[in-house]
Amino acid sequence: MTSGLAAVGPAAHAAEPTQMLRQPALSKDHLAFVYAGDLWLADRDGAHARRLTSHAASEFAPRFSPDGRQIAYSASYDGNTDVYVIGLEGGSPRRLTWHPSPDVVNGWSPDGKRVLFASPREVLNNRSNQLYEVSTEGGYERQVMKAVAFEGAWSADGRQLAYRPYNAAYVGVSGWRQSRGGSTPPVWIMDMASQAWQQIPHVNATDHAPVWAAGEVVFISDRADGAANLFAFNPATRALRQLTRETQWDVRSVDAWGSTLVYEAGGVIKQIDLAGGTPRVLDIRLDGTAPQARPQWKDAGKTLTQARLSATGKRVVVTARGEVFTVPVKDGSVRNLTETAGVRESDALWSPDGQHVACISDAPGMRHEVVLQAQTGLGAKERFLLPKEGYFTLMDWSPDGQQLVIRDNHLNLYRLALGAGPQRGQLIKIATDVRRFGSDGFTVSFSRDSRWLAFTMSGENYLGRIVLHELATGKNHVVTDGLTHAGNPVFSPKGDVLYFTASINAGPSRVRLDLSSQERPNRSGLYALVLAADGKSPLAPKAGDEEARKEGRQDAAAKDPKPADGRKDVAAPKEEAVKPVRIDLAGLADRVVALPLAERNYDNLAVAHDGSLFYLQRPQPGASSEPAQAERRATAELWRFDAEERKPKMLRTGVAEFSLSEDGKKLLLTLAGGKLEVGDANDKADTKALDLSGLRARIDPKAEWKQIFDEAWWMEKEFFYDPALHGLDWQAVYQRYLPRLAHVQRREDLNDLIVEMIGELQVGHNRAGAGDVVQEAPVAVGLLGADFAIDKGRYRIARLYPGDRHDPKQRSPLAVAGLGVKEGDFILAINGHELDDKLNLYALLENTVGKQVVVTVADDAAGKGRRDITVEPIANEALLRRWAWIEGNRKKVEQKTGGKVAYVYMPDTADQGYEHFNRMFFAQIDKQALIVDDRRNGGGQAANYVTELLSRPYLSGWKDRDGLVFETPGGAIYGPKAMLIDQDAGSGGDFMPYAFKRVGLGPLIGKRTWGGLIGISANPPLIDGGFLTVPYFRFYTPEGEWRVENEGVAPDVDVELDPAAVNRGEDTQLDAAIADVMKRLQTWKPIQRKTAPAPATLGR
Template sequence: KTGALENITNNPAQDIFPMWAPNGKIYFVSERTSRANLFSYDLATKQTKQLTHFMEYDVKFPSIGPGAIVFEQAGQVWRLDLATDKSAPVAITVAEDSVSTRPALVNVSRFIEGLDLAPDGQRVTVVARGDVFTVPAKDGPTRNLTQTQGVHERSAVWSPNGKSIAYLSDATGENELFVRAQDGRSPAVQLTTGGDTYYFNLSWSPDSKKILWGDRKQRLRWVDVATKAVSLVAENPDAPIFDYSWSPDSQWVTWVRNVRGTLPKVMVSSLADQSTLTVADSSYASSRPTFSDDGKWLLFASARDYRPIYSDTEWNHAYQNMERVYLVALAKDTVSPFAPKSDEVAIAKDDDKKPSDDKSAEKPEKNDAAKKAVVVKIDADGLADRVISLPITPSNYGPIRMVGDKVYYRRVPGGPVGGGGGGEGFGGGAATRSVIAVYDLKAKKETELGNFDSFELSANGKKLLLRLGKDYSLIDTPAAKIELKPEAKLDLSGLELRLDLPAEWKQIYDESWRQMRDFYYAPNMHNVGWAAQHDKYAALLPWVATRNDLTYLLGELVGELHSGHTYVGDGDRAQAPRIKTGLLGAEVSRDPASRAYRIDKILHGENWQTKTRSPLTELGVNVHDGDYLLAVNGTPTRDLANLYSALVGTVGKQVVLRVNAQPVDEGAHDVTVIPIGDESPLYYDNWVQGNIDYVSKQTGGKVGYLHIPDMGPEGLNEFVRRFYPQLDKEALIVDVRGNGGGNVSPMIIERLQRELVMINVGRNGTPTPNPRDMLVGPKLTLMNEYSASDGDLFPYRFKTLGLGKLVGKRSWGGVVGIAGSLPFTDGGTLMKPEFAPYAKDGSGWIIEGHGVDPDIVVDNDPAREFKGEDQQLDRAISEIVTELKTQRQTLPPIPAWPDK
């Protein structure tokens, strides 16, 4: 056996599932035809033959056995005879009780999609598992208002008069608006027809006569509940309109316009004359607009606090926590709550009326309805001059609500991203706990009410709905810090419905198809005949028996678009409980003679941080390479079928190991360690450091090396961790092989792209480049077929900007962008490619479906790679050393000191 490698397929298509048969042929699945089919390669004749010719559905998951290959196609099992190359379906009858698809009465409180508070706070609408419920604050039954099967109702909102609940439903096959009585005693009324896109959240007008909503066609519209007439408020050619609300007199709508190339601005549109005013222009990013309940003010969050943070790693800046809550006086004669005040003596006039003894003068108003109706007056002239800010801590704010003299808001401080803590929405980092607070304009004082994830005030301002994690509580609107009592927690035990899984799965299938239709970046859907694709895979729905089956089918459907990032997953599916096995951070092997386990190699890490802690290297643990593990928690390892059977469930727990330099008990000693659950960070760290050392050794210390595993916070951390300590190198190899993508490649490219402008030097100092923190010298990027997404974009940017050569294999080829999943009834996810790059000269679409071609193609031989040889890295070293001979850039010596 020579270990020599022969490439038997070499075409742009994907060739997978190789199977070596005794007849001297290698069988595999290839996508070189319009569908994935089975092929064979004859080792003697070197000929490739297509064996199946399916045109509608792909061949999947082949498995070879004596004389035949079985595979899945169109939901059936097929058998291909190796002697004849003929295939036929296998008749399979499974006697089963369809337990997984039986209707069942289930509690759906785990699948809450949204809540809305009744105007008086006595009930809460809850959307869960596609149905609309109302839950009492304390007493009474939970009501399922819709009770539909295979329908997704969402965005349920209570009318301000308390009579009705509006919601979105796809009962017709498209998104439409419905309204029904809040007690559910009368049938639902459909308000809209002709739905042709995705609809965003509903908003009732305060007079309960109109409902506002935005959609994916970037319109903002409202419907008259009585006449069902639909009117347009605004259209935005640059982006959908998500952020909107009504004025208290129901005659104005405020909304946020996102404009390409500028910052989002706050608009106000009149229903009376269809005019639109700009309240907060694009000088600052503004959002979350809302009118005060008295109609005198428009409140919004805006990023206007500029307080740069200087980086600890280099001379650079960032901005965080830039927002405050702002108020704009809509009428010129509105008095600022922060206007100067002076106590003066009141002077009586002769004609002042004497105190009346009329008892009727002391009578209170009958009710709130007797109060004068609010009329919103907006003086367009000078609006920008009437903006004031609340004197509160700059942070991130929203939602906002003003009732009387009190402004309620949610504050979310920005913080570190990634594995640290804080940083809402970036890179999966845990968000800093948000604060619900109120600012009293009379007392000029802010009161923090507590740490909660979200809040909603009732329309009358007397009740407050709070969410903390998965718990919801309803309380009287407080004036001081909240101390929740158990009885305030909403009782969700009544959120029950009869679940028809096949009907739900069909709805999820249809909605997935619609969402892709409405959000996919290319309106022509790549000309794949999207309607026909729906019907093609819908034909397989009757055979879906589990949520995993549905996920698989959805993957096949969206796969027809031939795009990357079309991910499907999650949902309500059975999952086996997982018990983590403790790991020691070492490679071990069994000694045949003693049956003890030998420690062949301890993986060294960085024990000051949890992620790369190596248990056998911690302080006080006296263990070395070559030692033997004789017992685990008193159980002799010679009695174990497998060492790790004794480490099941020990992650983070103390384990006593008996260790000796020889596989005998005499002279052994015990050590206590705490196993880890994942050794991959240790292997990764050792691999990277090994490459750094190898490159340095091969180049005489002249060339630096770093690897970027992804383009998220962890990848950024790796870059910063490895880049700055190597700025003294003369050249750099940047390795993005296996990079899983993200969005930080522009930040990294900016640092690699810096050009020398001047050189700084001080007394007795060493010359340093300016700008600082740059590596002067040639650079090179290593890439392979697993450089994906932003890992594709990095080498493209690197090459386009002329930063150096690309070495390795063509990258993955998936750069269409995603923006998160929309809600599904069972918590499933669907990622929709919503934007894609094309060439800066307009010549065409780039990267997607092909990848980025390297300047120098090098494919690692698997046999040699298994032995530890990295041909791609060796070629990169060879290239960069050659470049150093002709392109070496060193700082010129210090000139003669000035003579003045």
């Protein structure tokens, strides 16, 4: 796990000072820091640096003990982030925590007996941490306080806690420098005995990373100089002063010892005195290359992005890890056709004759080209440079081999001419779409004679249309009328019909940003467009007559090419000339034939050699809710419509997508999890797994990291919603950050550098992460769905979290019916191992998730009523705890309002939020008023569904002879409404309160929201599977104003979530909402639900 100092000697002879040094920690005699994911120890001035740990997993957040003899740190060993302590001599560290939630070291108790750390383990709602202490001798962790805190530090006397109460917008994978929305946390100082607290003078900026130095609180703030700097605050005098004046790079972390401070900025470590002065850069020079930076062979199959069959299905061309491979279905070996370090090839396609492969390459450097090469990988490659502006994707190759269809990220569709002559290599625009959002993108299909290209486009009404492009004239002909949502066009092999899907009920779900699109069924029919005016319908009545024998036709015996003497060297029959496809445009839309199939959720059409139509049938949105361990429901069923029998047949399930070979005889399936199978395109679809074990690529990390760095910069340039990038000199940003790339030694550090770089754009949702980082196989630690307290040296169950009994995804191990476990019981042993306060309970629950575990419980610590029960621990308690918080709030509102006010919580504005709203709102429509809780809402979609439903006017009542009257609309609450908001509600959690206020539903109560209304998900993943989310669309108001982004939605009633009240079990924001609604209820006039007497005369 680690290596001692003797094993790794000093490394102080590098040619230049090392960068990418992170998270410095200071003691009386030493400096510790993180480099390349390992802990390093040096003299106080940075000299004689030597590696302290050498595990492949990340070690981070080092902090010296008060006596300077130990270092506490966090590490992601065994796939779990926990707290460890190690001595200055190195060796094996001591593990102090085992909980599966991340435990991040913050510091030490002043007496050096306990380590302070932050963890979300017991937070009752998401997006928060709490602070804990754990003894260096081991045992159970003690929660410092109930109030949320993301990081903190003890004063020297241990009486005061300086801490950041909530998360910041610029943290982790989020590149959002200079954020000015609601997630701009202050630093608070709490006296733990009196619970009195004060806020360090705060402006709308991000304050974080508090440390104590000589009685003052030093923290980082981006309130001045356009960068994050160090400030010092004296709690006694309330004096505040700025210590550093960094302008080019943010201060990222800080630590103190006495009056000396060390901090990280621009990848180097600097030192400054608390009194001020000029910071000194510590000259730290490290030799050697980290293991992650060495060239190595990698499994490219983990990053497979596309697969296509060869002409007759003998091989599959695969794009993976930026390389192009061909994989044999039966005979031969895997070939890597590209083998280009630091270059990304993508979207590989076979030529129709199977002799060549085309792909997109970024070899020119932040610009694309099309590369053609022989299928063997041998010989010269032909290259066609594409325009400098645009990010391109190969889509299809015409059957005659003369055209490649290409699209770019700016909604353009092109064809690249490959025929001999002066037009070869010319890029010809076919069409430009009008929408990206609400569009299915271009779907294309060539006619067999290569004279026609069918493709889809969006209309202004968001519905897809089928368009025919005539290559000879360059003209486009719209086929469908725009009154249906049409898509998935595909020509039949004979060229007599064009199959497609069309839906007449797709309208409400086309704008998928709207929450009202949730759980909308998509019913499409399958249709055949008869292309010739005198063409035959595929469903024309069958007469059952013998067909006339064609002239020159031979009987079966005469057709046998094998000679009578048995010789086999007979020439193969000549390939028939392709018959021209005839399309009569006049009256074309009137020749649509509906196939005899039920309307369902169809897509991905393809026609086999025998004319049978293959297609996918996907699950309907909202049709079911699967348990977490179930197969992904995004997969579909593969169906085949027999053109002769005119009947559909389901062939198999679990298919994500499929394609056919050029000759239409072979079938390639992509299954759940990315597995590939190949088989015959017949009515059995007997497919076999494609062996992808040979997909290995030699990766030069340094070259690949340069490609990733460049492509991240390039994608921001190409996909950002504003081509001018808000006036930022993006080229200058590239030049400023590029020198630091040479110091990157692991993929994780590249992510950190990219996050810094894209942060220069100063917008939300701009994130980077993942990729080929170290990911150790996790040893899952089980949880029991409970809080524990140490009582008489044993573990007492302080609280059980039974979860929502009507949600099968919420299973609480100790709350299973029949076990008889209750709050106040004790856990005395796990799997026969006695448990007391010297042991950490979670250490006994390692590797137990989903397994049967024997837990010994008793009525008291002495063992009264001792008995064994068998439980199955779970991996995560978050849903159980959140439901307890929700139900607690609902019951509190119920009790404090005498049952008059409903409470509805929405954790996001996507699947969970939609489910929660429907679950809670309609169950409480018998209430008079409503509190909607948006706090810590994770966003997702625009919650128009909520505001539209809450805005419903009362239209009518209906009188039945018996029972209560009923109403239209049937689900409504007409009384006063209020919405709770806070700084952790963002994205869709910003839009919902904006919309709530916009339509005048009621006041917003709490704190300003996050401020991120700029959308993502247009750009592709990075070469190694890493993600970059470039914002490509942005919110504006009906008045045409750019609002909310980097601003947030302000409350009408500003209420802080008082930490002292939280520690007492109170919620000041919820109390304020209750008071507001109840006050307005006093003057609200309820809906009149009584009817007049029944008419006493006829005709009334």
